[in-house]
Amino acid sequence: MFHYQNTESPVPLQPQLPFNSKELGSPLPFDEHACSVSLPTWCSVVGYEEGDQEIVSALTCGYPRFVYHPYVLQLMEVFLEKFPNDNDYEEDCLVLPTKEAAQRCQAFLQESLEHNHIGGGRLLQSSSTDNALVERSDVVSASSSSPSSNSRIRVASIEEVDVHAVLFPAETTAGIEAKAYWQHTGELVSSRRAENALNTMGRPFAKRITCCPIEGSPTIFHPSDPSSTATSEDISNSKSAHENLKERISGWTDVETDHIFLVPSGMATIYKSLRSARRYQLTKNPSSLGGTSIVYGFPYLDTLKMCSRKEFSPAGVEFFGKGDEHDLDLLERVLQQREESNNQRWSALFTEVPSNPLLQCPDLDALRILADKYDFAIVVDDTIGNFLNVDLIESGLADAVCTSLTKLVSGRGDAIAGSVITNPNTEKGRWMKEDMAKDTDAYGGLFEADALAMVHNSRDFPERNARINETCELLADYLHEHPDVDIVWYPKFVAPLYTKYQKPDGGFGGLFSIHLDSHICQRTFYDLLDVAKGPSLGTNFTLVCPYTLLAHYHELDFAMSHNVPPNLIRVAVGLEDFDVLKKKFSYALEKSRLHPKLPKVSSS
Known part of the structure; x- marks a missing residue:
């Protein structure tokens, strides 16, 4: 069980976590491998989205899929130095965790850039390589062939450190598209893998994020060298960190480890599942392009963005953004x-x-019937609910369950990883298990030191999950009744179907969103709220952000069309005591009133 010190905020027996608002740009937590960064004011969030250099330059790091870590940037420079081209044009590059990922990125860039005559390419459509078929000779596609040897987009590898890269012409569009691959697919090189590579090659570090000057001692809780990390009594030394992590997930889910697949991030689980589901259709009909994907309900932004790209889903996507009864009827008619x-x-x-x-839930029973009738897989992202709170496996509702282990499973916010569980209780789940087992990139490119950090961080996941479930429900209840709060989006209030999937001892999870009443200034409230503020969720410390601004700043009209307001504030509850959080939220609300609350005007 957890042990807490008797302080304002209960602190686990590990390095201090950020239970208060931190200075702009500070890593959250204060660690070289932090997965979030402090954006403590509304203005700083807007400035980040607008590209304000005063704000951007103050950020020491960021969420790994959105901001290249300084170690990753330095590793890119090493590749450019080691692999100069034979021509006279400048190059840029993107580092990837496996050769297969690099080849998939190469195929993506060839299709997105060279087919549009960027970078000097003049390749025909027939020369593209289907992302789902890289390194997979067992599946045939009528539209796929080998990449051109004349391509200016090339793959390079530094075998001694097992890091790979795609090099491409140094053009703005090329860099944007490469970053899109990194962000949408989650096939990334972690800061630990990059640090380990630089250390192995004897490269001095050009920049640190927790010490300045760089000659100081950086703050690192879990090092990048797996051999230097002390083991615990609950970790088997006879097995790899990856296998230890899979066994732990197996114990939580009652699924055999051969149905559990690891990848380097949460989004990589969606990408891996999409590729497998498309291969299922390609084996049945090579001319099908792998089938059209469906996104149901308003999702995390990159799921829809990935499925909307023809490079990933050549047959396109159908989007049902409300995920309600009307959308269910519409989906059935379309099918x-x-x-x-x-x-x-x-x-x-x-x-x-x-x-x-x-925080809404679809009718999975109805979707399961449609999936069986029209022969497609159901892939559920359970990151917010998590597999301790909801049952999607034994019930047979999902063919694959995708989880960002970066979030509450880890909790500390200093390691990034993901898992796909293929369901042994469904036909397509069993097919996807056999299919994913044929992938040649071991553990999807999840670095061993990241897997080991995940094993260490997750050892008390059940205890933390139970505590956060309880605190989050108390805080959501309090705000739901508060006169200054307009709406609280929380499964207990807005998702009546959630309880159908809830385990007997499961809770509602650790996340909710709020919209403040019109007499409250949301900007002042956010600025005054004395908790950690920045991207990500599922940390042991409460983490708040104006989600719509961070995720949809340049498409606010799109978000609003699906009932996601610009001023929505997302709250990920941590391990602090409820009374501490209640006091902080109460103070911020009290000090943010623009005028007394006005009575609602009757429409009659």
């Missing part, structure tokens, strides 16, 4: 009409239980 007109195939339906940030 029936497409089957009658052209026998269209579908790869997978992607949804979340509950959704981020509106």
Whole structure:
């Protein structure tokens, strides 16, 4: 069980975590491998989204899929130095965790850039390589072939440190597209892998994030060298960190380890599942392009963005953004009409239980019936609910369950990883298990030191989950009744179907979103709220952000069209005592009143 010190905030027996608001740009937590960064004011969030250099330059790090870590940037420079081209044009590069990931990125860039005549390429559509078929000779696609040897987009590898890269012409569009691959697919090089590579090659560090000057001692709780990390009594030394992590997940879910697949991030689980679901359709019909993907309910932004790219889902995507009864009826009509007109195939339906940030739940029983009838997979992201709170496996509702282990499973916020559980209780789950087992990139490129950090961090996951469930429900209840709060999006209030999937001893999770009443200044409230503020969720410390601004700043009209307001504030509850959090939220609300609350005007 957890042991807490008797302080304002209960602190686990590990280095101090940020239970208060921190200075702009500070890593959250204060660690070289932090997965979040402090954006303590509303202005700093807007400045970050607007590219304000005063704000951007103050950030020491960021969420790993959105901001390249200083170690990753330095590793990119090493590749450019080691692999100069034979021509006279400048190059840029993107580092990837496996050769297969680099080849997938190469195929993505060739299709997105060279087919549009960027970078000097003049390749025909027939020269593209399907992302789902890289290193997979067991599946045939009618539209896929080998990449051109004349391509200016090339793969390079430094075998001694097992790091790979795609090099491409140094053009703005190319850099943007490479970053899109990194962000959407989550196939990234972690800061630990990059640090270990630089150390192994004897490269001095150009920049640190927790010490300045760099000659100082950096703050690192879990080092990048797996051999230097002390083991615990609950970790088997005879097995790799990856296998230890899989066994731990197996113990929580009652699923055999051969149905559990690890990858370097949460988004990489969605990408891996999409590729497998498309291969299922390609084995049945090579001309199907792997089937059209379906995104059901308003999802985390990159799920929809990935499925919307023809490089990842060549047959396109159908988006049902409300995920309500009307969308369910519409989905059924679309499936029936497409089957009658052209026998269209579908790869997978992607949804979340509950959704981020509106905490809503789809009717999985109805979706399961449609999936079986029209032969597509159901892939559920359970990161917000997590597999200790909701059952999607034994019930047979999901064919694959995708989880960002970066969040509450880790909790500390200093390691990034993801897991896919293929369901042994469904036909497609069993097929996907056999299919994913054929992938040649071991553990999806999850670095061993990251897996080991995840094993250490997750040893008390059940205890932390129970505590956060309890505190989050108390805080959500309090704010739900508070006169200064307009709406609280929390499964207990907005997702009546959640309890159908809830385990007997499960809770509602550790996340909710709020919208303040019109007499409250949301900007002042955010600025005054004395908790950690920045991107990500599922940390042992409460973490708050104006989610819509961070995720949809340049498409606010799109978010609003799906009932996601610009001023929505997302709250990920940590291990602090409820009374401490209640006091902080109460103070921020009290000091943010623009005027007395006005009575509601009757429409009659």
